[in-house]
Amino acid sequence: MQKTLDTLKNPRNIILMALAIAINIAIGQLVTVLKLPIYLDSIGTVLVGALLGPVAGALTGTLANLIWGLLGNAYAAPYFIVATVIGLMAGIFGRRGVFRNSSPQWVGAIVGGLFFFALALFVTTFMNLGADGTMPAMSDLLAGNLAVFAGVTVVGVVVGALLIKNGGYAGLAGIATGIVAAIISAPISAYLFGGVSGSGTDMLVAAFRASGQNILTSVFAQGVVSDPFDKMASYMMVWAIINLLPKRIMESFDDSND
Numbered sequence: 001m002q003k004t005l006d007t008l009k010n011p012r013n014i015i016l017m018a019l020a021i022a023i024n025i026a027i028g029q030l031v032t033v034l035k036l037p038i039y040l041d042s043i044g045t046v047l048v049g050a051l052l053g054p055v056a057g058a059l060t061g062t063l064a065n066l067i068w069g070l071l072g073n074a075y076a077a078p079y080f081i082v083a084t085v086i087g088l089m090a091g092i093f094g095r096r097g098v099f100r101n102s103s104p105q106w107v108g109a110i111v112g113g114l115f116f117f118a119l120a121l122f123v124t125t126f127m128n129l130g131a132d133g134t135m136p137a138m139s140d141l142l143a144g145n146l147a148v149f150a151g152v153t154v155v156g157v158v159v160g161a162l163l164i165k166n167g168g169y170a171g172l173a174g175i176a177t178g179i180v181a182a183i184i185s186a187p188i189s190a191y192l193f194g195g196v197s198g199s200g201t202d203m204l205v206a207a208f209r210a211s212g213q214n215i216l217t218s219v220f221a222q223g224v225v226s227d228p229f230d231k232m233a234s235y236m237m238v239w240a241i242i243n244l245l246p247k248r249i250m251e252s253f254d255d256s257n258d
Contacts (some may be wrong), residue, residue, distance in 0.1 A: 004055050013052055017060045020044025024064040025071065032073070032199050039199065041068075045083060046090040046231075046238045050099045054091025061087035067184040075197045082185045086231070089177045090238075097233075098169040099242045100250075107160055107168025111232070112160015113153045115171065118229040119154040120145075123224075138149045167239045174235030175228045182223025189214040189223075 007013055021044060028041025045064060049057020069077025091100070124145050137170030141151060164171065189197055195205040195215050205222045243251070 004053075004155065007052055007056055008033075008059070013056065015053070017056060017063075019047055020048045020060050021064040021067060023047075024060075025068045028068065028076075029073070032225065038201075038226055038233070040230060042086045042231070042236060043234045043237055044085060045087040046064045046234050047241060049092075050094035050238050050242060052091070052234030054088045057087030057091035058084045059087070062164040075193065076201075078188055078192055079185060082181050082188070085184060086177055086181055089173075089180065090235075093170075093173040093177075095234075098173045099239050101169060102166035103168035105166065105168075107172070108164035108166060108251025109157045109168075111168045111236075112164050113157040114175070115160070115229070115232060116156025116230075116237075117149060117153045120149055120250035121225070124148065129200075167236065167243070169233045171232050174232035178228030178231035178234070179224070181231060182220065182227040185186070185227070186216060186220040186223050189219040195219050 005027050023044035027043060028039060029168050031038065041064075042061065045057055045061040048060040062080050065076045065080040065083045069075075069080075121141075124141060128144075130140060160168070189195055189205075195218060205218050
């Protein structure tokens with residue numbers, strides 16, 4: 001407990017948390033304005049969790065959403081519990097070394113393949129939406145674009161093996177965090193906002209609704225499509241940042257990690 005308090009009282013750590021909150025809000029607001037079907041509003045939270053531990057990560061996520069809500073985004077504040085869990089999980093994964101420990105290269109290749117496949121799924125889904133917003137059946141989407149998915153996945157595997165290399169653990173941790181985030185956020189989106197969150201993901205919810213799904217199922221399906229991809233991207237960005245930091249800086253954070 002004392003170490004946690006010392007971490008939160010350290011001026012350098014407070015500045016890092018404040019900067020992370022600003023990054024979350026700035027990127028999140030930009031993504032909202034552009035109506036992109038992802039979030040990218042937890043990069044700062046994941047970074048703090050990875051460097052300072054689960055308590056600092058959870059606090060950063062909580063404050064980021066509450067402050068964003070006070071600044072005018074009516075949808076942000078109710079999701080503070082989701083942001084809290086994301087920060088908590090990032091801190092736990094950080095303690096277990098997923099941002100620093102080397103994974104086998106084949107894990108990086110798998111993460112790269114999954115990332116590129118998810119990206120291709122995003123793009124082809126929106127390209128094939130019906131005029132009334134109906135979403136094509138997944139089997140039809142895959143069958144009609146089999147060569148595209150296969151090619152993109154192979155490229156992802158190669159890119160993952162060459163660029164991600166030993167960072168595969170971070171990618172897998174991001175996927176796990178995204179799944180948990182989707183489960184927690186679905187009831188909030190469905191029952192508090194009727195599936196509308198003011199972001200680009202609303203189009204996915206509308207597409208699932210048009211295909212005949214109820215509101216909760218539609219919101220959860222949207223989360224399963226968007227959140228793992230989003231959190232995997234955020235975790236991989238943080239992994240890249242951490243591995244670019246000088247060793248002496250990383251060692252200084254080791255002493256303050258709660």
